[in-house]
Amino acid sequence: MIGILGAGAFGTALAVALAQGGRSVRLWARSPEDVARMAATHRNDDRLPGVVLPPKVSFHADAGDLLEAEVLLFCVPMQSLGGFLARHQDQFARQPMVACCKGVDLETLRGPVSVIQAARPDVAAAILTGPSFAADIARGLPTALTLASRDSANVELQTLLSTSSLRIYRTDDVTGAELGGALKNVIAIAAGVVIGAGLGDSARAALMTRGYAEMVRLATRLGARAETLAGLSGFGDLVLTCTSPQSRNFRHGHALGRGQAFDSGVTVEGVATATAVVRLARQLGVEMPVTEMVDALVSGRVTVEDAIPNLMTRPLKQE
CATH class of the missing domain: 3.40.50.720 (NAD(P)-binding Rossmann-like Domain)
Structure with missing residues (x-):
C-alpha cells in the first residue's frame, strides 16, 4: 500500500x-x-x-x-x-x-x-x-x-x-534533482514575465538559456553533477514550466508582466524559492542575476519596466 x-x-x-x-x-x-x-x-x-x-x-x-x-x-x-x-x-x-x-x-x-x-x-x-x-x-x-x-x-x-x-x-544525485526542480520554478516566473510583457519568444529562449546557466552554476557549486541538470529534473522540467500556461509559476509571471493581479490562493513555489535561493547564492558567492531580478519583482522592489533594462544592460561577457 x-x-x-x-x-x-x-x-x-x-x-x-x-x-x-x-x-x-x-x-x-x-x-x-x-x-x-x-x-x-x-x-x-x-x-x-x-x-x-x-x-x-x-x-x-x-x-x-x-x-x-x-x-x-x-x-x-x-x-x-x-x-x-x-x-x-x-x-x-x-x-x-x-x-x-x-x-x-x-x-x-x-x-x-x-x-x-x-x-x-x-x-x-x-x-x-x-x-x-x-x-x-x-x-x-x-x-x-x-x-x-x-x-x-x-x-x-x-x-x-x-x-x-x-x-x-x-x-x-539528490542535490542536482532538488535544485533542478526548485530553480526551474524561478526561471518559469521570469519566462512568464517576458511573455506577459510582450517581449516575444526569442527573449524567452534567451531567458531560459541564461536561467539554465544559473541553475547549473549554483547546483554544481553545491556538489551536484551538471549532467543531472541536463536531465528530466532540470532541463526537462525547465522547458515544460517555461512554455506552458498550465504552470502556476509561468502564469504568475505572466500576470506580473501584464501588470495584473494573481490569485493569492494559488501556491506558487517559485516565489519563496527565489528569495531563499538569493540568500543561498550570496552566501556561496554565486552570481544569479535572473533569480535576483525575479526575487525583486515578486517582492515589489522593482517594476517590470525597470527589470528588463537592468538585465539587458549588464556588462557584456563571454558565454
Missing part, C-alpha cells in the same frame, strides 16, 4: 496513476470535509476537475491511517513540509519518505530531502521530481520523472512507483 499525504492536484493525480497501475493507495487530506466528499463521490473536483478516482484509492483525515504504507509520498507545499513533519512524525513508522514538492526552505535553505532527513534521520529519504502536470498524470498520459535518493531503497521505490504511463528514472 502507498500512502500519499496531500490531496492537492499533484497528490490526487499520483493517487489516480498508482491505483490504475494496480497499487492500493491511501490518500490523506487535511480537511475532514474534503475526505468525506471524496469518499462519497470518488472525485476531487476542487483540485482536479473531471477525474474519477479508482476504487483502489481510499480517503483519510488521520495521518496515522497511513502507518502501514510501504512508502509515504509527501505532496504538501515546500514551505509547509518541515512543519508538517514536525506535527505528524510520531504517526509514521520507518518507511521510506518521498518528497513530491519542489523548492528551497526559506528558514533553513534546505531542499526537500534534507528537510525530511533533519526531521527523520532514521528513514530513507528521496525526491520525486521532473516535468509533469497533474492533469496529464491523472489522464494517463505518458510522463517520465526522476527519483533521487542516496539510499539503496532507490531501486525498490523505482519499481513500486512505476506504471505503464509513469516511467521513473533513478539517480543518487
Whole structure:
C-alpha cells in the first residue's frame, strides 16, 4: 500500500496513476470535509476537475491511517513540509519518505530531502521530481520523472512507483534533482514575465538559456553533477514550466508582466524559492542575476519596466 499525504492536484493525480497501475493507495487530506466528499463521490473536483478516482484509492483525515504504507509520498507545499513533519512524525513508522514538492526552505535553505532527513534521520529519504502536470498524470498520459535518493531503497521505490504511463528514472544525485526542480520554478516566473510583457519568444529562449546557466552554476557549486541538470529534473522540467500556461509559476509571471493581479490562493513555489535561493547564492558567492531580478519583482522592489533594462544592460561577457 502507498500512502500519499496531500490531496492537492499533484497528490490526487499520483493517487489516480498508482491505483490504475494496480497499487492500493491511501490518500490523506487535511480537511475532514474534503475526505468525506471524496469518499462519497470518488472525485476531487476542487483540485482536479473531471477525474474519477479508482476504487483502489481510499480517503483519510488521520495521518496515522497511513502507518502501514510501504512508502509515504509527501505532496504538501515546500514551505509547509518541515512543519508538517514536525506535527505528524510520531504517526509514521520507518518507511521510506518521498518528497513530491519542489523548492528551497526559506528558514533553513534546505531542499526537500534534507528537510525530511533533519526531521527523520532514521528513514530513507528521496525526491520525486521532473516535468509533469497533474492533469496529464491523472489522464494517463505518458510522463517520465526522476527519483533521487542516496539510499539503496532507490531501486525498490523505482519499481513500486512505476506504471505503464509513469516511467521513473533513478539517480543518487539528490542535490542536482532538488535544485533542478526548485530553480526551474524561478526561471518559469521570469519566462512568464517576458511573455506577459510582450517581449516575444526569442527573449524567452534567451531567458531560459541564461536561467539554465544559473541553475547549473549554483547546483554544481553545491556538489551536484551538471549532467543531472541536463536531465528530466532540470532541463526537462525547465522547458515544460517555461512554455506552458498550465504552470502556476509561468502564469504568475505572466500576470506580473501584464501588470495584473494573481490569485493569492494559488501556491506558487517559485516565489519563496527565489528569495531563499538569493540568500543561498550570496552566501556561496554565486552570481544569479535572473533569480535576483525575479526575487525583486515578486517582492515589489522593482517594476517590470525597470527589470528588463537592468538585465539587458549588464556588462557584456563571454558565454
